[in-house]
Amino acid sequence: MKRFAFFELIVAFRFMREGLMQTLLIILGVGLGGGVIVFMSALLSGLQANVVRRTLNYQAPIRILPPDQVARPLRAVEGAEIAAQVQPRSQRLRSIDQWQKIRDQIERTPDVVAVTPVVAGPGFALRGDASKSVTITGIEPESYFRVIALDEKIVAGRHDIGPLDIVIGTELAKDLGANVGDKFRLATAVGANATLTVIGLFDFGNKGANERNVYVALRSAQNLLDLVGGASAIEVKVRDPFAAETIAQTIRGGTDLQVESWIVTNAQFFTAMRAQILTNTLIRLFVGLTVALGIASVLVVSVIQKQKEIGILRAMGASRGQVLRVFLIQGGAVALAGSVLGSALAWTFLLAWRELARNPDGTLMFIVEIEPSLFAIAMVTATLVGILAAATPARRAARLDPVVAIRS
Amino acid sequence: MHKSYGVGTPVELEVLHGIDLVLERGEFTALVGPSGSGKTTLLNLIGLLDRPNAGRLFIEGQETGGLGEEDITRLRGRSIGFVFQYHYLLPAFTALENVMMPILAARGRPDDEMRATAATLLDRVGLTPWRDSKATEISGGQQQRVAIARALAMNPALVLADEPSGNLDTASADGVFDVLREINETSRTTFLIVTHDPRLAQRCDRIVELVDGRIVSDRPNAHVLRSSSG
Numbered sequence: 001m002k003r004f005a006f007f008e009l010i011v012a013f014r015f016m017r018e019g020l021m022q023t024l025l026i027i028l029g030v031g032l033g034g035g036v037i038v039f040m041s042a043l044l045s046g047l048q049a050n051v052v053r054r055t056l057n058y059q060a061p062i063r064i065l066p067p068d069q070v071a072r073p074l075r076a077v078e079g080a081e082i083a084a085q086v087q088p089r090s091q092r093l094r095s096i097d098q099w100q101k102i103r104d105q106i107e108r109t110p111d112v113v114a115v116t117p118v119v120a121g122p123g124f125a126l127r128g129d130a131s132k133s134v135t136i137t138g139i140e141p142e143s144y145f146r147v148i149a150l151d152e153k154i155v156a157g158r159h160d161i162g163p164l165d166i167v168i169g170t171e172l173a174k175d176l177g178a179n180v181g182d183k184f185r186l187a188t189a190v191g192a193n194a195t196l197t198v199i200g201l202f203d204f205g206n207k208g209a210n211e212r213n214v215y216v217a218l219r220s221a222q223n224l225l226d227l228v229g230g231a232s233a234i235e236v237k238v239r240d241p242f243a244a245e246t247i248a249q250t251i252r253g254g255t256d257l258q259v260e261s262w263i264v265t266n267a268q269f270f271t272a273m274r275a276q277i278l279t280n281t282l283i284r285l286f287v288g289l290t291v292a293l294g295i296a297s298v299l300v301v302s303v304i305q306k307q308k309e310i311g312i313l314r315a316m317g318a319s320r321g322q323v324l325r326v327f328l329i330q331g332g333a334v335a336l337a338g339s340v341l342g343s344a345l346a347w348t349f350l351l352a353w354r355e356l357a358r359n360p361d362g363t364l365m366f367i368v369e370i371e372p373s374l375f376a377i378a379m380v381t382a383t384l385v386g387i388l389a390a391a392t393p394a395r396r397a398a399r400l401d402p403v404v405a406i407r408s
Numbered sequence: 409m410h411k412s413y414g415v416g417t418p419v420e421l422e423v424l425h426g427i428d429l430v431l432e433r434g435e436f437t438a439l440v441g442p443s444g445s446g447k448t449t450l451l452n453l454i455g456l457l458d459r460p461n462a463g464r465l466f467i468e469g470q471e472t473g474g475l476g477e478e479d480i481t482r483l484r485g486r487s488i489g490f491v492f493q494y495h496y497l498l499p500a501f502t503a504l505e506n507v508m509m510p511i512l513a514a515r516g517r518p519d520d521e522m523r524a525t526a527a528t529l530l531d532r533v534g535l536t537p538w539r540d541s542k543a544t545e546i547s548g549g550q551q552q553r554v555a556i557a558r559a560l561a562m563n564p565a566l567v568l569a570d571e572p573s574g575n576l577d578t579a580s581a582d583g584v585f586d587v588l589r590e591i592n593e594t595s596r597t598t599f600l601i602v603t604h605d606p607r608l609a610q611r612c613d614r615i616v617e618l619v620d621g622r623i624v625s626d627r628p629n630a631h632v633l634r635s636s637s638g
């Protein structure tokens with residue numbers, strides 16, 4: 001018996017070289033299709049990673065709030081919610097009872113990386129004629145920065161927030177015409193106000209957050225929002241952000257606190273993402289199917305063209321298995337070559353995308369990571385698909401009756 | 409052996425009606441007969457390309473009816489060489505590679521020994537200068553001689569030739585026939601050759617005549633016997 005399929009390899013490659021034009025065209029076809037698939041895969045995972053990263057820039061994976069009364073306490077994100085935030089006076093901020101104890105408890109929960117108390121509520125930034133509604137977040141800088149890397153997002157000034165300091169976003173700074181070192185007044189609905197010095201500007205890469213979020217010392221916020229000694233929320237960072245909901249459920253168990261994971265609060269985003277994954281997957285599936293059919297049809301034609309040669313190979317002692325493998329190898333080889341070409345194309349597209357896909361202000365829309373493993377997966381998958389696509393024509397070739405093949 | 413086509417269909421047709429034939433080792437036999445008499449059908453049966461509907465076939469003493477597809481293929485590759493009216497060389501390969509092909513199919517991996525065997529065979533059919541030419545770059549007579557060398561690659565006991573010179577002009581046909589005869593005489597390879605050319609048939613040791621699927625005559629060729637003994 002034969003140790004290795006040299007005979008099959010030799011015949012397969014000669015056949016492919018013989019029909020060079022056919023071979024090159026199908027490799028090109030596989031390459032284009034494969035390129036689209038690889039490009040879309042990279043884009044999708046890049047998009048996902050970027051949105052996730054950006055959301056988690058300014059939002060903790062888990063947020064713990066006092067037990068629900070009527071209205072839900074507010075989060076410091078979307079514009080639409082801000083309008084609601086400033087409306088009813090009745091919506092008084094409440095503190096979490098014994099928040100220190102709860103914080104220490106949560107800190108001991110498995111998979112929790114960092115915990116920090118905050119006081120967050122609505123306010124107005126007033127400077128000259130400008131008046132902007134903002135979300136005030138009072139923080140304990142040391143623990144807060146472990147949950148939200150605000151310190152790393154500072155683009156001007158400092159982040160060591162003292163009692164009379166405030167850190168604001170680049171957008172708000174523009175709106176107020178304030179810069180590092182400038183002062184402005186922060187007022188709240190409870191009638192308190194303070195004049196604070198801008199010590200730093202941050203950029204979360206999100207216009208809403210840059211416009212609305214302001215950070216002051218925990219004690220300053222407690223005074224401004226009439227919540228002395230309290231914490232309106234506890235923010236929690238977990239090891240795997242996608243496990244946040246499970247961990248939130250663990251924390252929720254046994255308390256009447258509201259425990260929100262970013263997965264639930266961003267349900268809309270996750271729904272949109274799921275829809276996008278679905279369409280993207282469908283497109284990739286159909287492109288893949290088209291490519292496979294292309295390989296199959298080229299091989300079907302090749303089998304018909306080479307009937308007599310197959311017949312003579314069989315007559316001279318080549319087995320059915322050998323003939324089968326000759327064509328399976330062709331399918332796999334064409335697909336492998338095509339996927340190499342496709343990976344190169346996708347790589348080029350991705351590099352071009354990095355350069356071209358920019359926001360109106362010239363900043364990069366998002367960075368697509370180019371993962372070598374994606375290309376490896378593409379090549380292995382393509383080869384398998386090619387072999388699979390070749391199965392039908394190859395079986396047809398193997399079943400050819402040499403007598404019929406030679407006579408016809 | 410009996411052979412019918414279209415078994416189980418309304419157009420079932422028995423083509424061979426009880427063929428009884430023994431080919432001795434080293435014999436050089438012509439198979440003659442009118443068109444449609446069943447010569448090719450008989451060759452396909454003997455060559456294990458097809459199976460009889462009734463009767464038995466022995467190759468080198470081995471009964472072949474009970475063999476499975478794999479064993480038949482292996483036995484065919486090892487014991488039988490084919491030369492058809494058309495050469496059926498693989499155009500993607502050189503003359504030498506075409507001759508190597510049956511050995512490569514049997515052993516799976518190319519080596520110097522099979523290359524040397526193929527080169528020797530090409531030399532015997534007088535094609536050494538063309539060994540590296542593509543199969544499509546040589547003349548019809550040369551192509552047929554490559555096909556003969558290929559049929560001999562596995563050193564088969566039996567070579568079946570179906571009108572091997574049918575497509576060639578008289579000079580090339582004679583050349584091809586000379587090669588077959590020469591190989592038969594030096595290697596004692598058994599030959600069964602279908603031919604329509606009475607002149608070529610007369611150069612064989614034995615002439616079997618087939619008419620309507622029956623052997624109507626089977627005689628040694630006196631002329632050849634005389635010349636080879638003299």
Ligand SMILES: Nc1ncnc2c1ncn2[C@@H]1O[C@H](COP(=O)(O)OP(=O)(O)OP(=O)(O)O)[C@@H](O)[C@H]1O
Nearest residue numbers: 413414421423441442443444445446447448449450
């Ligand atoms: N696959 C087939 N199906 C049906 N009938 C067939 C088949 N092959 C051959 N026949 C018929 O069998 C008979 C014998 O054919 P065969 O090819 O063996 O004749 P032949 O002696 O080789 O003729 P020729 O000298 O023309 O080559 C013919 O009548 C032919 O039509």
Ligand SMILES: [Mg+2]
Nearest residue numbers: 447448449570
């Ligand atoms: Mg015939």
